[in-house]
Structure formats: C-alpha cells, structure tokens
Amino acid sequence: MKQIQILEVTDCGIEEIVGREEGVEEIVKFVFPNLTFIILNSLAKLKTFFAGVHSLQCKSLKTIDFFGCPKIELFKAEPLRQQESTINDKLNISTYLPLFMIEEVFNTVETLIMSSKYFDMILHSQYSGIQFNKVKYIGVTECYNEEATFPCWFLKNVPNLESILIGLSSSREIFPGEQLISTEKETQIIPRLKELNCRYMYNIQCICKEGLQMDPILQLLERINVHCCSSLVKFVPSSVTFNYLTYLEVTECNGLINLITYSTAKSLVKLTTMKIEMCNWLEDIVNGKEEDDETKYKIEFCSLKSLELISLPRLCVFSSCPCLIMFPLLEDVVVKECPRMEYFSLGVINTIDVQHIQIDEENHWEGDLNRTIKKMFDDKVAFNKLNCLALSDYPELKDLWYGQLNHNMFCNLKSLVVQKCDFLSHVLLPSNVMQALHGLEELEVTDCDSLEAVFDVKEMEEGSVEISFNFPQLNTLVLYLLTNLETFYRGKHALECPSLKIFNVYRCEALRMFSFTHLDFQQPYAAGRNPIIPQQVLFSIEKINEEKAEENIIFENLEYLELSSLSSFRSFCYGKQAFIFPSFLRFFVDGCPQMKIFSSGVTVAPYLTRIIVEEGKMRWKGDLNTTIEQLFIEQEISHSNVE
Template identity: 35%
Template sequence: MKLENLSSLKSFCSYNYTFMFPSLDKLLIMYCRRMSMFCAGDIHAPLLKGMRWGNHEKLLETNLNKTTQLLFTQEGLTLNQKNATMIRDGEFQANLFDKVRTLCLESFVDESVTFPYSFLGRFPNLQELCVEHSCFEEIIPSEAQIVNHMGKIASFKELYVGYLDQLKTIWNDDSQLQPIHQDLKRLEVECCGRLIKLTPSFVSFENLTHLKVCGCHQLIYLVTSSTAKSLVNLQRLEISDCERMEEIVRNNESEDDVEATIRFYSLWRLQLTDLRSLKSFCSQNHHTFKFPSLQYDVSISGCQQMKMFCGGVVETPKLSNVKIDEDRLYLEGGLNKTIEMAFLNKV
C-alpha cells in the first residue's frame, strides 16, 4: 500500500471500522502532512512488521495506529496564526521542538501579517516546510533579512506552497537564498493565482530533484535559462493548469545573443498538462537542450498551442516515444518533429 502526495489526508478512514489486511507486508506513507492516525478503528495486519514514513523506516510499536500517531507527534506540527504567535511570544524549553521535521503553517488570515521567517529558528531540525491557506504576499524575505538569521534557521530540503491567494512571489528578488536553496530537493507550488514569478532570475537549484507547479495562472514562464542550467539533478518536472504559461524556460535578457547548452542530466519524468497558452518548452533558437535520462515518462496533454518542443536543438538519445494527449507516438525525426506533426494533424 502506498499513500503519497495527499496533502489533505487525515486518515485511511475516520469511522470506527475494523480493517483486515491479511496480505499487507509493505506500507509507504509520503507527503501526507495532516495524517495523524491510520484509522479510527482496529487494524489487523499480521504480516506487516514496519512502515516507511517519508524517508524513514519504522518498526511497528504495538500497532499501526500507535506508530502513525507517534511519528506524527514527533515529526510533524501544524500551526495556525494564533498557535504560532503563542509559541513565538511564549516561553518554552529550548529543545521542545527539536524533533519537528515537518512544519505546516496555515490559516494566517490577517492581510497585514508578513511571513514569520524568524519563527523558523524554533525548529533546528526542520526538513520540510508547508505554507498554505494564508494571506502572505511573500515567503522568503530580502537578503538583508536573511543575513540576520544566518545559522539560526535550518536549511530545509522540501518546500510546499499552496492555496495562497495573495502570494506574488515566494522569494524576494533581492534574496540570494543562501540559507534555504542550497539543500532544497523538492519544491511544490499549488493554486497560487497571483504568483507572477517562481524564483529570482539568477538563482541556482543544484540539489533540486522534484519540481511541481499547478494552478498558478499568472506565471508566463517557469524559470529563466540561468536557473535552468543549475537543474542538473532534477528528476521530475510536472507542470499543470497554468493558464498563461507560454514557455517553461525563458531566456535571460542579458543572454539574448549567447549560445548555450542546457543539460537536464537526471530528468526522467516530464509532464506538461493543461497549459493552454504553452507554445514551446523554450522559444529561443540558440539553445541546445540535452535530456540524456528521458526514456519513457514524457507526457504532453491539453497544450493546444504547442507547435514544437523548442526553437533550438533538443537531444533525447534514450527516448523512443512520447504521449501527446491520448496518443502514444513514436519519435520520427526527433522530439521537435514529432510534436510538430502531432500539432498539424489536429489542425
């Protein structure tokens, strides 16, 4: 059994049923930030000796419910504006929050409130930050403010930002992201309707392995070519339901006449879904894109204006086919030519 990326999941079942799993011997629970118990009733899983919670293997302590509750209380914490203010202003023992690995901040509904960046210093072992259903216009402040907290805030590895109706930018344009971005491995942004820029123009994400963006309708492009060059470890790129997005990689203005090779060494999954304004992955004709690990998992659907993959050269030595809408097409003359022919067949 695998439960993954269910950000609203609280339990397998909230009713007091008895569940029998006589054959279950493996259980994986990942990115289920609200799950504080497995179910309200009894569970019988005689073959299950342990579970994987996120990146950690854990032997069962008494039963599945007990182990899930223990992991949740030790490693995950969800706070609203009132809770966070109480913790920030109150007196607590120094190591009270040392075990917290996942912090979710939600329901900051006061429109005058700014993201409590310094508050993150309360969680020295933070690995994952989740910010959702709040009125923040910005998450990571300017470089000057970051410098004041250098060494005091954990360099967390995962960032989820979702359902922030007022959010205009995640990182301040002046932010160099030094304490945050160096170890960031996963970035997920969902339903931020006013977000106009994902990252500053020249930021580097060398350790990022998973990038997912959904429902951000003001984004015209995803990243600049400068940032794209740093994504050497990116494995999964999933972009969906962004109404105004015209291209994934936009050329930096300072590089208009510079030929460049952009290598996505590790990318094995590329999914572009319901991007109705998307015309290409990159419109510039002087870039060469290399995807040495792309082999099977390439899907492009609901991108009616996409006439080609990119304006320049694209190299996919292992890729033999691509899924376009409902059709699985074998590459004929390369990825650019295959997409061009698929577009012409629809006209």
C-alpha cells in the same frame, strides 16, 4: 483504548471527542501511550476533547494534523492550576481546555500541521527561543493576514526541519525580507530544508523576492510543489538556483507566463521529475528574455527522466532560449492538452533515450522532439484530448469548425464555452461538429451577435424524416445575450437531452421555443388573425404526433429553470401534453411580460414550492400554473394603475 495508535476525525458535527458522564467532578486523566497520529480536520462544531477538567498524555505522539476546527484550542502554555479547576467545577462552569501544552508537543512531535493562529502562538510564546529538535515537518494554514510571513529566524530553532507547507493563505510573501545569516557560527545551524509546499496562496506573486537572503535555504531544496496560487506571476527571480532540486510540480497557477529563466534552468542538474499542469497563461517553461543571448550556450538537464506538460492552453514552447538543450537521461515525456505548442525548443535538442511522446494511451514519434511536437500541432492532436474548450481563445479553429473535421476532433470535450466569438457565422454548431460532441456535459453561449441558430442540421435532412440528435451527458445549457438568436436548430430534427439539469436563457429576445407541432411543420392558423410562426421542439423527449399527443412528457432530471428578459415568451408549451418534473426544485422568472400560463396541459412538479421573481422575491399560489397566472394579473393591474 490504550492501544490506539491513530485517532482521525474528519467532516462531522461532533462537539466532543469523549463524552462526559453525569456526576464526574474530579480531573480526568487520558493516557494514550501508543497514540502516534492525531488528525482533526473540518470539525466546525468541535469544542473540546472532553467537556470537563482533564489532562491528555500522548508521549508517543509523532503527528498532529489540525485543520478547520475553529472552536477548539490546540495549545495551552501551562497546565490549569488545581485551584482554578476546582473553582470552575464547583461553579458548574463548562471548561473547554486546549488539547496540548506547547512544550509537551515539541518534545515528541515530528509533523505539525496547524492554523496560523497557533503558529503565531508559538512564535510569541516563552518557548520561541527553544530548539525543537524533533520537528521535521511544519504546515501553516488558514492565514488571512496579507502581511504574515514565515520568519527566517525561526528556522534556526528547528535544525532538523525538512519540509514546510503553507496553505490556504492570504499572505503576499512566504519569507520576509530579512537576512538569515550574519555570522559564520550561525551558518552551522541552517536547517537542511528539503521540501517546500505552497497550496492555495491566493495573493503570493513570487516564491521569494529578488535579493532576499534565502539562497542558502532555497539551494538545498529537493522538492517544490506549488498548487493553486492564482496571483503567482514569477516563480523565482533569475538569481535563485536549485542545485539539489529533484522534483518540481506546479499546478493551477494561472498568473504565470514564464516559469523559470535560463540561469535558474542551468542550475537544475539534479532534477529528475518536472510536472506542469493547468496553468492557463503559461507560454514557456524556460525563458531567456532576461539574459543576454551571447551568454546562452546550453542547458543540460543532466538527471531529468520524466517530463509532464498537461492542460497548458497557451504553452507555445518548452524552451524559448535559442541554445542547445540536452536531456541525456530523459525517458518519459507526456504532452496533453497543449494545443498551441508548436515546437519543443527554439534551439537544438539533444536526447538519447526518448522514443515517444505519450498522450493518454497513444504514443507519437517523428524522430525527435521538435518534429514530433510540430506534427502533433499540425494535426491538432491536442484538441482530441481537451475536456474544456473556450472557443473564443482559438480563432485558428475557424476553418476547421466550418470545414472538414477529423471525426476524433473534440471527442473528449465535456465543456464548451463560447463568449464574444468574432469568427462565428450565423450558426454555432454545424453538423460536422455536432457528431463529435456526444459526450458534451456543459454548453454556454454568451454575447455572440451573429448567431441565429445554435445547431444547423439542414444538410442532414432526408426528405421529411425527422432525425434525433442525442446529447446523453448534457446537464447544463446556458444561452445569454444572444440578441439575434431565432431558433435553437434548423431543420426537421429533434434534440434529446435526457440528463439536462440546468437550463438558463437570458436576453434572447428573438428566440421562440418550447412548442410542439406536427411532424409536417405546417403553419397553424388562428381564426381571424395572421399566421402563427411554427414553433420548433427545443427538447424532443419523444416525437409528438396525434396518437401520442395525450402522453405524459417527463423531464426526469431537470432541477433548475430560469426564464429571464424574454419579452415575447408566452408559455412553456402551447400543447395539451402533461408535463412531469420529478426533480424540479428551483424556477426563476423575470422579465417575461407576455407569460400568462406555464403550460396549457397538466403540470406535475411535486418538489417545487415557490417561484423566484425579481429581486429574489418568492411567490407561490398552490401550483405552478396558478402562480404564473396570478403574477400576470398583478402585472396587468400594476400597468393599469401606472397608465
């Protein structure tokens, strides 16, 4: 093992790296002269390197990546005294020692990723004032103190530090409001910090505050990567400049409305790559509202070669500054899933090398950036590439939705969410939309009072022939608070959902479902009673006729079924067919007072062992039908006692 260079252990349940043999009492020395990388991630049960008194020597160690290991100590301040270790050993005390001593780590390590607990240990130890000349990369994670910051004074102790990572943090700020530099002498030891990474900082609102004395540090940054900072509402104040920045990436920061100001944009003379992705509220990249229009002459991105704007549903324009914007070296422009982007800039654009805008494998070009973006906007090109659509956010789609739809529109849509959508008619999905949604995986419809049917396929009927509509990828279907929904679809058609795993219906009192009838849809009569309204097939696994009425019906992938607040619901199916649910695991029933039985036929659900009822209570009486019958009887008895 002395030749080992990399030790990486992740995502497992071990408690020790090296197991202890019985009878071993002396101090064990582990020497790994060639070990340069040690990576311990997501080891919830790990307690120690070795369950006994030991020392660990790794004189060539360059990288420590330590994350998600709550039971093991990373650092210790000094070696365990021989007397203490002997006493512990004689008393048979299980000694779980930290991995390293602080001074040994900083003598060799260049990259150190650790939780804030150990970073605080360094800051408050006797070594806090020592210069750690080897360290180039520090990552601090798992900080759950909102007031915690990366102290500016510590930067003077790591003169060769190039990169900082702050991740999985509740901190409201990265750097505290303190002055870093006070004398000329101290200016000479400012580290040349090149890279700043912020990931999963849930409470941070700005990378740095207005007037914070971090400008000398920030101005030297070459790379900034910000990911999943949901509370970030302002990237940096307008006073901050990035004269050396070459790479900027901002992803999944849903609090941002504007990215940078005119003055900050003017400083980006060395920026070569900009990537902005999945920021749901972002309206523009360069915003000029904070400066006087008279001072805005031009912005020149002298070095920018690659620009990516991806999945920005509210982005209207790259630059809202009414000034000349120049891209002398721009070559690659990628614009995807930006359906509201109507223009590239409100000012004049000067480009030389741009010849197209890329959307996946397709290229678009109309002579210049503004005309190309405008043509893409008019043609609704962005909707062709959307994976997720919240229909309520796009009232401008009303005419297309119920009118003539391009056959490529929504062809890549995986998730459709419809919530309080005011422009809907009585039908959610007309036939022209249905034909474009064969790749749909999730459909969620909530609180739409006008809806009477989800699908309307009457116009596609051909006499009495039943047509099947196949949604092979649909795995989740949610219908919630649809008070006027009467039917799932209109017409003599069947819906096939072979991949359905989750089906949730809640507060859809007018909906009648899960019943099979003959293909002629003649109204069956009950002796001595009023005609029964014919039921439709919600899931047509197969056309049901007299010859096939005895065949089994299999819901191959259905895992979860919830029936809630259905005041008229009586049964999953009135027919005699046998239902087989080979994957059925969870069934929730609440507020279905008329449900006497699950199905009149045989029901096979080998993995279902309980039914969840109101308030999370569990019930089971041997099988599904018997349990439902018992629940109905208990409910009737309860009502009788109340009366």
